[in-house]
Amino acid sequence: MDLTLISHHLCPYVQRAAIMLAEKGTPFTRRYVDLSAKPGWFLAISPLGKTPVLVADGEPLFESAVICEYLDDTLAPRLHPADALRRARDRGWMEFGSAILNTIAGFYNAPDAQALEARRGELRDRFRQVEDVLAGAGPYFAGERFGMVDAVFGPVFRYFDVFEQLGEPGPFAGLPRVQAWRLALAGRPSVQAAVAGDYGERLTRFLRDRGSELSRRIAQRLG
Numbered sequence: 001m002d003l004t005l006i007s008h009h010l011c012p013y014v015q016r017a018a019i020m021l022a023e024k025g026t027p028f029t030r031r032y033v034d035l036s037a038k039p040g041w042f043l044a045i046s047p048l049g050k051t052p053v054l055v056a057d058g059e060p061l062f063e064s065a066v067i068c069e070y071l072d073d074t075l076a077p078r079l080h081p082a083d084a085l086r087r088a089r090d091r092g093w094m095e096f097g098s099a100i101l102n103t104i105a106g107f108y109n110a111p112d113a114q115a116l117e118a119r120r121g122e123l124r125d126r127f128r129q130v131e132d133v134l135a136g137a138g139p140y141f142a143g144e145r146f147g148m149v150d151a152v153f154g155p156v157f158r159y160f161d162v163f164e165q166l167g168e169p170g171p172f173a174g175l176p177r178v179q180a181w182r183l184a185l186a187g188r189p190s191v192q193a194a195v196a197g198d199y200g201e202r203l204t205r206f207l208r209d210r211g212s213e214l215s216r217r218i219a220q221r222l223g
């Protein structure tokens with residue numbers, strides 16, 4: 001199969017597909033687009049104008065969840081569990097990961113300190129829910145085997161590595177299972193390889209340019 005992943009350097013949804021492909025050991029090409037100046041060829045294959053798009057043997061597929069399911073249907077090893085009930089449960093937690101991404105965007109776009117703290121509180125509540133569902137032995141979401149929920153949460157946790165470097169405390173205090181999961185995902189080669197080496201600097205520039213409360217704090221801290 002000839003696979004091209006249409007990407008953006010910071011997009012967490014793109015990272016899901018890149019992680020899936022790495023877990024399957026499948027070679028693929030990456031092509032980056034500037035989402036602030038979307039080229040015509042991209043708009044022609046991305047109905048919502050969003051990354052990721054996976055071009056599979058010339059056929060463009062959009063929506064990260066659809067792309068991940070397609071990759072799991074067609075390439076070994078299978079990441080989804082064989083049992084339909086467990087698969088359905090995991091899909092729910094993948095959606096939950098997308099909801100957390102929306103709250104993260106609310107956090108870095110928060111216009112003032114009050115809104116920033118409100119979003120931080122929401123993140124804490126969300127991860128408390130994750131703590132409660134992580135009852136197994138780990139190291140991954142469903143135990144020993146790396147699965148699709150892990151591919152979703154690797155990019156989620158990556159934001160907090162940068163937030164913490166910038167002096168913003170993460171929402172993980174008192175959540176030991178979440179912390180252990182975060183560490184396990186950070187050490188996974190597929191998760192590490194899903195972004196370029198300059199991801200931290202790129203994300204820092206992006207955050208600094210938001211005109212948000214976080215942007216002002218970063219500007220103050222970095223000088």
Ligand SMILES: N[C@@H](CCC(=O)N[C@@H](CS)C(=O)NCC(=O)O)C(=O)O
Nearest residue numbers: 011012013035050051052063064065
């Ligand atoms: N539901 C989509 C979300 C993808 C998405 O929001 N992509 C962002 C970048 S991370 C994007 O392309 N934004 C550009 C825009 O909305 O104009 C998916 O899961 O693929």
